[in-house]
Each structure stands twice: as C-alpha cells, then as structure tokens.
Amino acid sequence: MTTILFSAPEARWADYAEVLPAALKEAGVKARLTREAAPEEVDYIVFAPNDALRDFRPYTRARAVLSLWAGVETIVGNETLTQPLTRMVDDGLERGMTEYVAGHVLRHHLGMDRHIANPGREWRQVAPPLASDRPVTVLGLGALGETCAIALADLGFPVTGWSRSRHDILGLRCLSGPEGLREALSGAEIVVTLLPLTAETENLMNAERLALPARGAALINPGRGALIDDDALLAALDDGQIGHATLDVFRTEPLPDDHPYWAHPRVTVTPHVASETRPETAAKVIAENVRRSEAGEPLLHLVDRRRGY
Numbered sequence: 001m002t003t004i005l006f007s008a009p010e011a012r013w014a015d016y017a018e019v020l021p022a023a024l025k026e027a028g029v030k031a032r033l034t035r036e037a038a039p040e041e042v043d044y045i046v047f048a049p050n051d052a053l054r055d056f057r058p059y060t061r062a063r064a065v066l067s068l069w070a071g072v073e074t075i076v077g078n079e080t081l082t083q084p085l086t087r088m089v090d091d092g093l094e095r096g097m098t099e100y101v102a103g104h105v106l107r108h109h110l111g112m113d114r115h116i117a118n119p120g121r122e123w124r125q126v127a128p129p130l131a132s133d134r135p136v137t138v139l140g141l142g143a144l145g146e147t148c149a150i151a152l153a154d155l156g157f158p159v160t161g162w163s164r165s166r167h168d169i170l171g172l173r174c175l176s177g178p179e180g181l182r183e184a185l186s187g188a189e190i191v192v193t194l195l196p197l198t199a200e201t202e203n204l205m206n207a208e209r210l211a212l213p214a215r216g217a218a219l220i221n222p223g224r225g226a227l228i229d230d231d232a233l234l235a236a237l238d239d240g241q242i243g244h245a246t247l248d249v250f251r252t253e254p255l256p257d258d259h260p261y262w263a264h265p266r267v268t269v270t271p272h273v274a275s276e277t278r279p280e281t282a283a284k285v286i287a288e289n290v291r292r293s294e295a296g297e298p299l300l301h302l303v304d305r306r307r308g309y
C-alpha cells in the first residue's frame, strides 16, 4: 500500500482529511493518507512548511514532495530535499487571484476611492477613461499571471505581460528577459507583480524601475513582498511617482504593527488573502500527480531547483 504523509500546519488537516482520500480514490490510487509514519515507509509527502519537518533525508523512499502552496521560495533551497518537488497549480487558486487582481485594477482604474471616502460631499464628476486607454502591465506570465492578464485584456485593458522566457499569448503584448522589462514598465498606469521570489526577482521593483511607469501609476503586488524594495516604494509614494500601492504580501508577515505601510495614506494593505489553495481543487492536483508517479508518467508542475521556481 502506498503511504502518503500529510505534513502541514495542524489547521490544514481538517481541510484535506476527507477531500484528499476522496480525490485519490477517484484517481484510482490505492493509498493510505496519514499524519504520522516512519520516514522510511513514506512514498509521497504532501507538504506545506511546518516546524515538524525540515530535514527530508530520512525519507529515503519518498518519490516526490508535493507542495500545497504555489510559492516554494522557503523550501526550494533546502539541501536535504533531494526528492522531486512539485508546486501547486490549482484552478481555485487561479480564479481567486483573478478576482483579486481584477477587483483592485478596477478600483484604481475607476477611481472608486474618490467616491467611497468623500467626507466633504463634493459632487465631482470625473469620468474615468475607458479601460482601452489604461495600459496595464503584469510581471509574471505563469499559471496566475497569464490567467489574470487574459482576464484584464478581456475587460478591455491593453495588457503587456513580462516573463523570463518568450511567451506568445493571444490578446497580450508579451515581452521577456531583462531588456523587455524596461519596455514593459515604461508608461504603464497599473502594474501587477505576480512573480515568484528568487535570487533574480528579489528587489526587482527598485527605485530605478519604480520610476518607469506613468506618474501616479498604481502598483498591485500579490506576488511576494521581497519583490519590492520597500524604502524605494515609500519614497516613490511620497514623491507621487507611484499614486497608490495595493500590497498583499510582505517581507515579514503578519506586517509589523509599526510598519510605515499601515499608516501610509496611499497604501492598501491586504493580509495575504489575494488567493489561496482551495482544498477541493488542490486535492485533485495532488491525486493526479500521485497517479502519474505510480504509472511512471512525468509529474506535473515540477519545480526547477536551479531557477528557484
């Protein structure tokens, strides 16, 4: 019998205790899902970072470590983890992120804040431009970035997407590599960062790059906090170069009480809620990967350790 160890923070077990065995059964996998097992008996590890498992060396039989999270920056560099590592690409996660990004893009595009907080009861008839006149740039064209970029293009925004390798996606202007970044950011009125955190992407949005979008542009970051140089962003906000930042992720989470982002009038803090792995759909992804592995088929969503994502 195949043994699958569920190694995640305690609270997650309730989410998966029923849906994961059901998904495994549906995929035709005969397996035992457990929270405790002798390491040498474990065939797969369903994993989310937790204090109990940091050393993967005793899991000599494990054929894969299957991450419940999309971002793997905290485990990709773990030298004891030599088994194949997959990350989460989940339909529920994509739909949630699309809703978050579309909602915040439309908030800035339509200038909703002007009407939501209007203590002086001013009758200001400022009509927003059409979406077709509002250039949006999405940094990262992976599972999440591409889905969001397409949804924004469907709403009528002229969308530029940027990635490491060249992409060709109908309805988007796709740029890539370091040379494409300057072009992607130049003149953008809304910038969405949906990149993984790697050695290459850390502090990507520094002072030089924050100066490229149109003056007063909005920045929306549901990617990872360290993609942004915080001091540079605060300076760009104070100067008016960046008109508003909607930030969902931070270098330290929860965001410390005394962090300047909390009090800044042009920053919206959301507490890492842009999207989350949805157990119903994620369980199917995990089950499919176990089925593939058992059938000798290649795993889906394998992490490339050298790239870091």
Ligand code: NDP
Pocket: 070, 071, 072, 088, 089, 093, 139, 140, 141, 142, 143, 144, 145, 146, 162, 163, 164, 165, 166, 177, 194, 195, 196, 197, 198, 200, 201, 222, 223, 224, 248, 249, 272, 273, 274, 275, 276, 309
């Ligand atoms: P993917 O791995 O599918 O996509 C990553 C994208 O970033 C790819 O397009 C990739 O390029 C691009 N990229 C990576 N490194 C570089 C680089 N150096 N230069 C240019 N482009 C680069 O990730 P997902 O779309 O699934 O997720 C993105 C991130 O979103 C996650 O890593 C996580 O940090 C964050 N996230 C946040 C959540 C939240 O609630 N706030 C929830 C879930 C995820 P290429 O296509 O060429 O490989």
